[in-house]
Structure formats: C-alpha cells, structure tokens
Amino acid sequence: MIALFTDFGWSGPYVGQMHAVLARAGVTDPVIDLMHDAPAFDPLASAHLLAALVPSMPAGTVFVGVIDPGVGTARAPVVVEADGQWFVGPDNGLFDVVSARATDTRRWRITRAPERQSVTFHGRDLFAPVAAEIAQGGSVPGRALPLTEYPDDTAADREAIIYIDAFGNAVTGLRPPRNRIVPVLNVAGRCLSHRRTFADAAPGEALWLVNSMDLVEIAVNRGSAAEMFGLSVGSRVTWGVN
Structure with missing residues (x-):
C-alpha cells in the first residue's frame, strides 16, 4: 500500500498528478489519500500528525510525505524505514517523530536524478517514483546514512x-x-x-x-x-x- 500525506489541498492538479505517476509506474497496490490538508508549510506540526496516523496503517505501507516548503533547495530527499514502515520525502523534520519513536530505523539519501524534475514539484518527479519502486519490491535508489541520534525531546509530545x-x-x-x-x-x-x-x-x-x-x-x-x-x-x- 502507498499512502499520500501532503499539504497540497484537495483541489487543484497536484494530487491527481501524484496518482498518475504511480499508475504509470505500474503500481497495482492501493494508493490511499491519507491526508492532503496537513498543516501547510509546517513539517514539524505535520510530523506529530503523521506519527499519530501511522499505527492505523498496514505493515509495510510506503508513505509519501510532502510538506516541503524548502523544495528545490539544498534540503536532502530521503527514504526512512521505521519499524517496517517506509517514508519517502524531504529531510526537513517531517519523519523525525516517527523515527525517534521507532525501535528500529534506517535512512537513505536519495541519489537518483530523474530525467524530468521540476524544482517546485519533487513529490511528483522524485518522491512518487521512488515510492513506487519500493512498493514493488525494488531497492532504495540512494546511499545509506548513519543512524541519527535525535534530541531527547524529538519523540516528546x-x-x-x-x-x-x-x-x-x-x-x-x-x-x-x-x-x-x-x-x-x-x-x-x-x-x-x-x-x-x-x-x-x-x-x-x-x-x-x-x-x-x-x-x-x-x-x-x-x-x-x-x-x-x-x-x-x-x-x-x-x-x-x-
């Protein structure tokens, strides 16, 4: 299963384009619109919301998380595996609460450079294709990162x-x-x-x-x-x- 978690809103072309990319990549598993009205431009608030939603999802779900006010800047694109769940998106704190509360985590920096990548829509051009690959059993297209030691308050309420x-x-x-x-x-x-x-x-x-x-x-x-x-x-x- 792939779950989309974004601040795109429910109107406009963005959610549909994400679905189109996943369909074109051959994804046959369900694609769930988990949330498209996450707190806009606020990855830290969204991180707590995402962490609360994860337990209700099946094991092995691939979450595409796009609350990304720094899209197109030097912030890294990452994949995180936390207690058997997968997360694809920007390294801007969105996945930190999930990671800090998990027993077992691994992280990768995505190194793939898509043929087409808009500087303002990495969700469509980078994160969705990577999520499709992982959901279909492929390897992470990136390099492993060292374990992160989160501050004690990262997992706090x-x-x-x-x-x-x-x-x-x-x-x-x-x-x-x-x-x-x-x-x-x-x-x-x-x-x-x-x-x-x-x-x-x-x-x-x-x-x-x-x-x-x-x-x-x-x-x-x-x-x-x-x-x-x-x-x-x-x-x-x-x-x-x-």
Whole structure:
C-alpha cells in the first residue's frame, strides 16, 4: 500500500498528478489519500500528525510525505524505514517523530536524478517514483546514512495545536495521560475538563477528549473550538491540574 500525506489541498492538479505517476509506474497496490490538508508549510506540526496516523496503517505501507516548503533547495530527499514502515520525502523534520519513536530505523539519501524534475514539484518527479519502486519490491535508489541520534525531546509530545478539522475541532500534539489522574487542559486562558465524547458535554460547551488518532483534541459540542478560542496551528496548550 502507498499512502499520500501532503499539504497540497484537495483541489487543484497536484494530487491527481501524484496518482498518475504511480499508475504509470505500474503500481497495482492501493494508493490511499491519507491526508492532503496537513498543516501547510509546517513539517514539524505535520510530523506529530503523521506519527499519530501511522499505527492505523498496514505493515509495510510506503508513505509519501510532502510538506516541503524548502523544495528545490539544498534540503536532502530521503527514504526512512521505521519499524517496517517506509517514508519517502524531504529531510526537513517531517519523519523525525516517527523515527525517534521507532525501535528500529534506517535512512537513505536519495541519489537518483530523474530525467524530468521540476524544482517546485519533487513529490511528483522524485518522491512518487521512488515510492513506487519500493512498493514493488525494488531497492532504495540512494546511499545509506548513519543512524541519527535525535534530541531527547524529538519523540516528546507537542504542546500545541497541530491540525484543525472542518468542524473547528483542534487536534493537539499531546497523547493522553497514561495514569489515572485526568488533568484539565489549559487553552487560551481557559481550563477545559475531559469528556469521553462530544455529546457528554452540553451544546456549546467546550471540552477536551481523546480522538480517534489517540491524540488530545479540543472541541465544542455542536460548535467550533477554533472560533471560540481563536485557535490556529501552533497555538499553545498545556496540562493543568484538577
């Protein structure tokens, strides 16, 4: 399986061109549009979102990750294998959280120079063809890199909003607490209490819950948390105490 994870948006020609390249390369495995509204130009926020989505995907999935504000610059194109999952994209922090949390990782720098490579669309011209090759059992077209020693905080949770969905629910980079104490969450000067699901709060009431990606999410029952609190990607959140 190949999973596309980008900030391209759902409209325009870019996603279709990625699919066309994979089809032309003879890929017969499913190609999943995992996400095309990842935080734009923000590989670090997207890294936490990607890490939360990976566990739900089959072993051996090849992820094409393109949140690449430095496309066409000196940033390296890489392939990462982390606990049996594959990641193809720019070396700009997008794969660092997945790598730091994995038990076993390997990295390669892609050395292939395609016949056609736009300076602004490496997703189509480089990353998608490399992903197709790996998905079909080919070797990585690049040279192995030494193991990376990530700073201790790379695998840590991110105390910030990393995604806002169409309902105005604000997903944080926090995983739920693993002890029995359920703390409150500090958001924009307010302390929010935990609810198991949206309907456990009154209409218009703000809450935090654990969403389907096992991340802490700020929500308003039948409303928009983003609007209520003026939230955007990068807005800070912190745990409080009961």
